[in-house]
Amino acid sequence: MNYNWNWGILLQPEPGGTGTYLHYLIVGLGWTLLTALSAWVIALAIGAVVGTLRTTPHKWVVRLGNAYVELFRNVPLIVQMFLWFFVIPELLPKGLGDWIKQMPPPWSQFLPAVMCLGLFTSVRVAEQVKAGIQSLSRGQGMAGTALGLTLAQSYRYALLPQAFRIVLPPLTSEFMNVIKNSSVALTIGLLELTGRARAMQEFSFKVFEAFAAATVIYLLTNLVVVLAMRALERKVRVPGLISASASAGGH
């Protein structure tokens, strides 16, 4: 292993003239987080609705929800990314499609990346929300009906408030997955953290410094997310329950 390490490269200016390489990577982290958070908002909104609908007694609504989940779960993320970036703008009405394609650089990649990650993650959120609602005892819904609540009311006042508190721990790992998955956006040219580490490697030929720096930044980000979510989990934990079990797998 005769590799000449040069950690000083991180403090040298990058060719784009925006500052040092370290600054360049930190801005990349900013794009990673902005992409992940925006996608997370979409994923939570759609996932909560689809997950809830899949537990209702309406057969067709459940089937539609299942179809939605299967559609987004069985196509690789990078393929979905390319569909959002290259294919969807062509299928939209011409004016709208051109408007998306002609947005100034980071945004024309940012928007498809957020839509892609948002919908991709929404099916995972939907699975967790569905599992959370189904983990409640059947008596909860029946009690709602016995009290004269409509289906919507028993969801609103009995089932959902409990389910959302139960699914919080598994959602933490889904949020970490969005942060990691946002790196796939580099394939459509979004310069987030991994993309910038790759660019830094190409500009400076310092392969391992670039990737090691990105690795450390990802690990620190994970640590912060884990600690923050643990605090939140303590706050919303349902008293008396052991704790909802998270399903493993995926990434």
Add this chain to the structure above:
Amino acid sequence: MIENFDFDVIQRSWVYLFKDGMSFTLTLTALAMLGGIFFGTLLAMARLSSIKPLAWLAGGYVNLMRSLPLVLVIFWFFFLVPYLYGALMGAGKPLPIGAFYSALITFTMFEAAYYCEIMRAGIQSIPRGQVWAGYALGLNYWLTMGKIVLPQAFRNMLPVLLTQTIILFQDTSLVYVISATDFFGAAAKVANRDYRLVEMYTFAAVVYFVISFGLSSLVKNLQTRIAIIR
């Protein structure tokens, strides 16, 4: 839209897509699955080991891999493996090993961390008495594991292991970032050569969907059959 869809480009390229691309994807998936389950099982045994440093080392490796994006790990191994290979061969310089072997090593090492967590859950689901019974019969650690614990753990975890393999199958499409010609890479090359982006990416999505959906239906089927046996 659909009237402009050029089916001809698929007809022209499907032999290349499946013979070059899909065979790369399937070979990579199968070998990375075998390697990943092998190393994942060893990692799981190490994580559950009573030798503390071994358990910490395995735990550290698994947590590291699970905290990093796959794309970053692909880049890491893509540049690291030639260095290691060069050092191993005593060449004194990095030796190229090609996109396939680079991808194979990456996915084996990366997926091992995920398979490890599945196998760990599988091993932990076996009652302790089984291990004690093994020791009482005079079996050593490896025989107890190999003859008693692991066969049961594998059977209990088979559906989860296969589901993870379907995820692996989808993830292999990320070798695009090192310009390997897997199924998606082949589709992207044809798309750019003939400027048929809409057709090729839609076709790739449909093919991945059909295979993944088919396989996960089979896994679901298997899951109910295993559940009845128990």
